[in-house]
Amino acid sequence: MSNQIKRGVSLYSYQNETFQGKMTLEDCIRTSAELGANGIEIIGEQTFWGWPEVGVEDAAVANWHELIKKYDCVPVSHDFMLDYKRYKGRVMPFDEQVASVKKDIDFGARLGMKFIRALVSIEPEVLVAAAPYAxxxxxxxxxxxxxxxxxxxxxxxxHAEAFEKSGSDALGFLPDMGMFLFKFPPVWKEKFLRIGVPKNIADYIEKAYEDRVLSEYVILNVREMGGEGPALGMAETLRHNAAFEPKRMLEHMSRIHNIHGKFYQMDEDYVEPSIPYDEIVKVLHQGGYKGFICSEYEGNRWIEDAEEPDSVEQVRRQQVMLARLLGEETVPTLKTPVAA
Known part of the structure; x- marks a missing residue:
């Protein structure tokens, strides 16, 4: 298979190990590179201490570039967090929002990034205003x-209409594969069972999700089944997740430049049980996508009450799956164990 899709990792995937001091920035980059996932995506706040409240020292940026070169990696994206609605107890004025985005553009440029990720809450007018600077x-x-x-x-x-009207090719989309959640993730269900959701209610919610029952009806039915607290919380997840169609990316492919390979768990057979990556990759090939799919592991928060997350192993498994789907002959393998 002729393949132009590349594999990468969002270092957000290693958030538990990073926070606990088990993995340094070098560990994160080396581990990704050993798996053949040489596209590196970051969240500035996680990777560079003090960002964005204080500046990042030149030495830290120099170290970043040295590591990228040492492990033959590619800086892909700096994911920034303009959370303007909670800014010092007030809404950040428009001009300040644009200036904040420009600050992240500058930081992304210092790191050699091709892209910066904007949160979906940001108004298109802000991004359009920042586009010429980008x-x-x-x-x-x-x-x-x-x-x-x-x-x-x-x-x-x-956003799509504003981007087209602007005429700027500096504006685009980064689809998160979590919007193609075709089944209720097993790790979610297991967590809700541990915190007290009755099994009959958990089974009902799982089946209702697969049957695409409207979330409001599911919540009502759970109430009528006597569900409260955690059971209603489990039902509420249906409001925030759905099985949208991967093929809808095709219409916007010219502006899609990076992909978040969201996943909640990878089983021992290298399958993500809730997200149809085989179908997703077919659509990306059909659309001529040439960018990275960056692993984004978010199953940690669903299991850490019961076991220590092994983010590295989970990322390894997803990279094996992606390599297979992309028709690669070499199996991603870790050579250097991460110190506990």
Missing amino acids: EEKGIKILIEVHAPLHFDHPWIIR
Whole structure:
């Protein structure tokens, strides 16, 4: 299979090990590189201490570039967090929002990134205003299309229309594969069972999700079944997740430049049981996608009450799955164990 899709990792995947001091930045980059996933995506706050409240020292940026070169990797994206609605107890004025985005453009450029990821809450007018500056810096601003939003959601349509009207090719999309959640993730169900959801209610919610029952009806039915607390919390997850169609990416493929390979668990057979990656990869090939799929492990938060997450093993398994789906002959293998 002729393949132009590349494999990468969002270092967000290693958040538990990073926070606990089990993995350094070098460990994260080396581990990804050993798996053949040489595209490196970061969240600035996780990777660089003090960002964005204080500046990042030149020495830290120099170390980043040295590690990228040492392990033959490619800087892909800096994921920034303009959370303007909670800014010092007030809404950040428009001009300050644009200035904040420009600050992240500058930081992305310092790191050699091609893209910066914008949260889906940011208004398109802010990104359009920052686009000329991004063009000057050789950066594309990609708004993340993340569940419960999708490509047919009015908010995303508004962005698409604004991007086209702007005429700028510095504006695009970063789809998160979590919006293609075709089955209720087993690790979610197991967590809800541990915190007290009756099995009959958990089974009902799982089946209702597969049957695409409207979330409001599921919540009502759970109430009538006597569900409360955790049971209603489990039912509420249906409001924020859905099985949207991967083929809807095709209409926007010219502006899709990076992919978040969201996953909640990889089983021993290298399958993500809730997200149809085989179908996703077929659609990306059909659309001529040439960018990275960056692993984004978020199953840790669903199991850490019961066991220590092994993010590295989970990422390894997803990279094996992706390599197979992309028609690669070499099996991703770790050579250097991560110190506990």
